[in-house]
Amino acid sequence: MISDMKPEDIVGDYREAELAFYDGSRRKVLYTELETPYPDGKLIVSTTTPEGVIRQVNRAFVEMSGYSEAELIGAPHNILRHPDMPAAAFKDLWETVLRGEKWQGYVKNLRKDGGYYWVKATVIPNVRGGKVVGYTSVRRKPSRTKVDECAKLYPTLR
Amino acid sequence: MTFLFTVSPDFAPDRLSGWYIFNTWLQKQTDSAIHLEMYNHYQQLHQAIEADKIDLIYANPYDAAMLVRNKGFLPLVKAQGQADEAIVAVHADSPAQDVADLQVNSRVAFTDDPDVRLMGMIMLEPADLDVGNIVPVLADSHVLVAKHLLKGEADAGIILAEAYDNLSGVIRKQLRVLVRSQISVIHHSLMVGPRLQARRGELRQVLLNMAADEKGGGVLAALGFSGWQAVDDEEMEFMIDLMDTLNT
Ligand SMILES: Cc1cc2nc3c(=O)[nH]c(=O)nc-3n(C[C@H](O)[C@H](O)[C@H](O)COP(=O)(O)O)c2cc1C
DSSP: OOOOOOGGGOOSSOEEEEEEOTTSOEEEEEEOSOBOOOOTTBOEEEEEOTTSBEEEEOHHHHHHHOOOHHHHTTSBGGGGBOTTSOHHHHHHHHHHHHTTOOEEEEEEEEOTTSOEEEEEEEEEEEEETTEEEEEEEEEEOOOHHHHHHHHHHHHHHO | OEEEEEEOTTSOGGGHHHHHHHHHHHHHHHTOEEEEOOOSSHHHHHHHHHTTOOSEEEEOHHHHHHHHHHHOOEEEEEETTOOOOEEEEEETTOSOOSGGGOOTTOEEEEOSOHHHHHHHHHHHGGGTOOTTTSEEEEOSSHHHHHHHHHTTSOSEEEEEHHHHHTSOHHHHHTEEEEEEOBOOSOOOEEEEOGGGGGGHHHHHHHHHTGGGSTTHHHHHHHHTOSOEEEOOHHHHHHHHHHHHHHTO
């Protein structure tokens, strides 16, 4: 369970949406049109449990998401879910990694302050002794052309 | 039995004697016969690994993945506080101010060091560049990558950050760094192969004590390291997973 977003955390004018997650929980999100550009040369890295609960984040993750490390560890990864992202993208993500394969895609993520950032994300299963013990995701700077394509395409998939 | 030790061919040339001194020190400390064999190119190194000749290796992260997954190697230690990073540079007069300014069919110079190339190619993605739409310019060393840029034979160059920082001031003045990676968690590791694995604990202890050892400190200085730090299996697995995600 993650708590609703709070107006006092938001920077700038915002809109509201109610997200329904796969596990049946819901969250009120507040989002703005402020984009944080992806920093050059950095990678955002996180690992999750097999259920998608965040276990580890690096400093770039903390900086870009706007949350503290303590707020992120133990939270489900959908704490970053942006209302503009089509549910089909994450369905595909989970189906792919559950088959033991690598998933790659362009993701618009929601910041704690209501803003957003685009990433090129790769998710892979962590196999230890033949068993999946969790997942790692690495995000890198996406090309503007790809982001523009996705920004056009995603709303039509929702 | 003589064990075979080798170092990933991306080491700085001025550290060559350092590795020989290190090997002598290690033989004394462990009372073992260890032969240091240096390969000039990855191709020769990979043939030796394939033929199961190597027992001890200071490996780059890319090879570490293959050594663990296919050859049963285990990590011992890494150099304290050091990480592998890469830069993308252009000629100082290049019109490109940002990676995104680089065009399709750009001539990109790099060495056959797979990690550095991987990190560099990732940094070129924001310009929609990939192996399919650049013109590769293969160079034998990072210095030669710089020279290709200076001579106008390449539009961009990918260089190990440490090697770039060690280029002469004269060369660096004529170049401009467009982007420098800040990954922090990718590093070289000293690893043991199957024939030496029974002595893993002993070897690691010797290495961890090295900085405090009377002669050890000087040997480390010759390598440009301040000390060794243990790498456990899970840290290595994590780095391999990371390399895997990047290598897509
Ligand atoms: C390793 C890993 C990383 C993920 N990273 C993100 C992310 O950055 N942003 C995001 O919205 N969802 C991410 N997800 C997917 C979420 O777990 C979740 O499926 C998604 O936010 C949609 O929520 P829902 O599945 O609860 O409906 C990630 C999943 C995994 C396994």
